[in-house]
Amino acid sequence: MKNLPLYEVRRIENLKDMLESSAALFGNKPAFLYKPKGESEYKPILYSQFKEDVDSFGTALINLGLKGKRIALIGENRYEWTVSYLAVVNGTGVIVPLDKELPENEIESLLKRSMADAIIFSGAKGDEIRNIDRKGTSVRYFIDMDADEHSEDTLSFWQLISQGREMLKNGDRSFISAEIDSEGMSILLFTSGTTDFSKAVMLSHKNITSNLMAMCSMLYIDEKDTFLSILPIHHTYECTCGFLCPIYRGCTVAFCEGLRHILKNLHEAKVTIMLGVPLIFETMYRRIWEQAGKKPGLKSKLKLGLFLSKLLKKFGIDVTKKLFAPIHESFGGHIRILISGAAGIDPHVAKGFRDLGIHFVQGYGLTECSPIVTLNRDLDFKDDAAGIPLPNLQVRIDNPDSEGIGEIVVKGPSVMLGYYGDNQDITKEAFKDGWFLTGDLGYIDRDGFIHITGRKKNVIVTKNGKNIFPEEIETLLNRLEYVKESMVYGKYDQESDDMVVMAEIVLDTEKLQEDFGNEPLSLDTVGSIIKDGIKSINSKLVNYKHIKGFTIRETEFAKTTTKKIKRYVEQRR
Numbered sequence: 001m002k003n004l005p006l007y008e009v010r011r012i013e014n015l016k017d018m019l020e021s022s023a024a025l026f027g028n029k030p031a032f033l034y035k036p037k038g039e040s041e042y043k044p045i046l047y048s049q050f051k052e053d054v055d056s057f058g059t060a061l062i063n064l065g066l067k068g069k070r071i072a073l074i075g076e077n078r079y080e081w082t083v084s085y086l087a088v089v090n091g092t093g094v095i096v097p098l099d100k101e102l103p104e105n106e107i108e109s110l111l112k113r114s115m116a117d118a119i120i121f122s123g124a125k126g127d128e129i130r131n132i133d134r135k136g137t138s139v140r141y142f143i144d145m146d147a148d149e150h151s152e153d154t155l156s157f158w159q160l161i162s163q164g165r166e167m168l169k170n171g172d173r174s175f176i177s178a179e180i181d182s183e184g185m186s187i188l189l190f191t192s193g194t195t196d197f198s199k200a201v202m203l204s205h206k207n208i209t210s211n212l213m214a215m216c217s218m219l220y221i222d223e224k225d226t227f228l229s230i231l232p233i234h235h236t237y238e239c240t241c242g243f244l245c246p247i248y249r250g251c252t253v254a255f256c257e258g259l260r261h262i263l264k265n266l267h268e269a270k271v272t273i274m275l276g277v278p279l280i281f282e283t284m285y286r287r288i289w290e291q292a293g294k295k296p297g298l299k300s301k302l303k304l305g306l307f308l309s310k311l312l313k314k315f316g317i318d319v320t321k322k323l324f325a326p327i328h329e330s331f332g333g334h335i336r337i338l339i340s341g342a343a344g345i346d347p348h349v350a351k352g353f354r355d356l357g358i359h360f361v362q363g364y365g366l367t368e369c370s371p372i373v374t375l376n377r378d379l380d381f382k383d384d385a386a387g388i389p390l391p392n393l394q395v396r397i398d399n400p401d402s403e404g405i406g407e408i409v410v411k412g413p414s415v416m417l418g419y420y421g422d423n424q425d426i427t428k429e430a431f432k433d434g435w436f437l438t439g440d441l442g443y444i445d446r447d448g449f450i451h452i453t454g455r456k457k458n459v460i461v462t463k464n465g466k467n468i469f470p471e472e473i474e475t476l477l478n479r480l481e482y483v484k485e486s487m488v489y490g491k492y493d494q495e496s497d498d499m500v501v502m503a504e505i506v507l508d509t510e511k512l513q514e515d516f517g518n519e520p521l522s523l524d525t526v527g528s529i530i531k532d533g534i535k536s537i538n539s540k541l542v543n544y545k546h547i548k549g550f551t552i553r554e555t556e557f558a559k560t561t562t563k564k565i566k567r568y569v570e571q572r573r
Contacts, residue, residue, distance in 0.1 A: 004380050006217040006391060014180040014205035016090040018248050023051035026223055026250040033254040033269050034079050042254060042269055045079060053161055058087035058175035060164035064141060066092055070114050070188065074098040074107065075122030077233040077255050080145040080157055082243055084120045089186045089205070091178030096188045097234035099561055104128045111137045113200060114188055120157065122146060182206045185417055189236055191367050200420035201367050208240060210413035211370040212248050214390035215241070218377050219361070221273065223250030228271040230256040232561040236371040237341050242275045266332030273337050278345040279563040281338060285349045288327060290511070306355055320357025327356055337378065341365065342562035344452050346475050347383035363387050364452060366438055370414040374450045385449035397444055398432065404443040405453055409435040458567065460490030463498045466544050473545065477503060480533040484508040487557055487565055493548070503550040505530060506557065527552065
């Protein structure tokens, strides 16, 4: 399907242009669905109201003297966060989104590094923000999303909007007439990767809008779609793809109440598209089969249904929605596509969802690329691939080995301006002859699909130069019935005088309890079960990739907000 035409998209010059044109096209349509405090039903916020609130808040910020300044933003996924983001970038200054899970000392450190003049925060973070040493940072204004009115040391978000609205009525055009430098730094993002140093990535309007237009030309998304926002919105994956993308295309964004409420919120908001990370989707898929196994004969019926469905599809007949109606209903009854990112997903899971009639695609990207680099299309995809490059990006493999595997490098309009800070050597090291070095290893197949094999820093290299990718083996381990998650690493073995593969495993205690009840299980018994599973995995791997040993741990691994294991934390222990 190499010649499959791209979908038509609306040209936008910057994010201000995006909001203005979306408000003009979809003004009377809900931009967001949210639940007011203490209420159980979603309430809509129209595009026209959203634009008015952005203009009002931006006007108030400029009148505080924040024109051209850096403004930090921290909080959960909510309407006030989205207003703040666009009110800053669309005419005020530079937005600095921060991870709401950060401890107080790290928040203070990032405020210093970014030289922020103001911070907008949710009430839930209020105590931590107020404890920050104000004299130790450049922050002059503290703006609380949940404060009813201004106080001596804190400004009220909603009172500022009211003031800005009055200023607009009185003819203040300082915000709405502000010109946008599409190529200058407007977003300063601190990476939350699996390495211990948080880099500050500088992005522009051009970076983001070029990424938005390109990705939407590859996947069909329109104003009839409703997204469920579940991933941390400060992260560029959720911000670009789960907030800005739906606003660009005229969709509705429903804010999820929390991971425990995903299925309920899918129903309530009639969600059609959900972005997630592998851990979420793999857990959901596993539970479908676990639930089927609890009812006598249901698992066999499900397998028979899959067989019949695949058979009928060969004749062009799709009965998946009828055959698997209860599963579709459990996802709200309206879901049409699941999109996975942030890490590679088990291909069995992607194919499994599609076999059940729920379309599934995955993409690949980095904060430094705004973020999408490659994407599987809705009509052209491979479950074991990260997709094909966006139409406006160049992607190639640098210094490939005999198997075609090398570092993935990228060039194009959505690649960052560089890293912020005094040490510009970090930016220089990230580029080679104008190409951004992703640090990810992979290869390009004959159809142009990118396959990620692992992180360059994680590769285990044997004495005779063989490369072992931990991520590949972790995928196999995580398929074992009683394994919740795993981390594979290399360890020097004196006997063989070489690096060998080891694994650390977190057990799925819920599944063990379901299957064995109150029957006491010793560590030896559980270890024996896992050992048998590893033996089966090793039989399918070449000898140098064999897992030579494993340990079982009681606690889950430390993770980033996108649920990737922080290897540097775990390997220091």
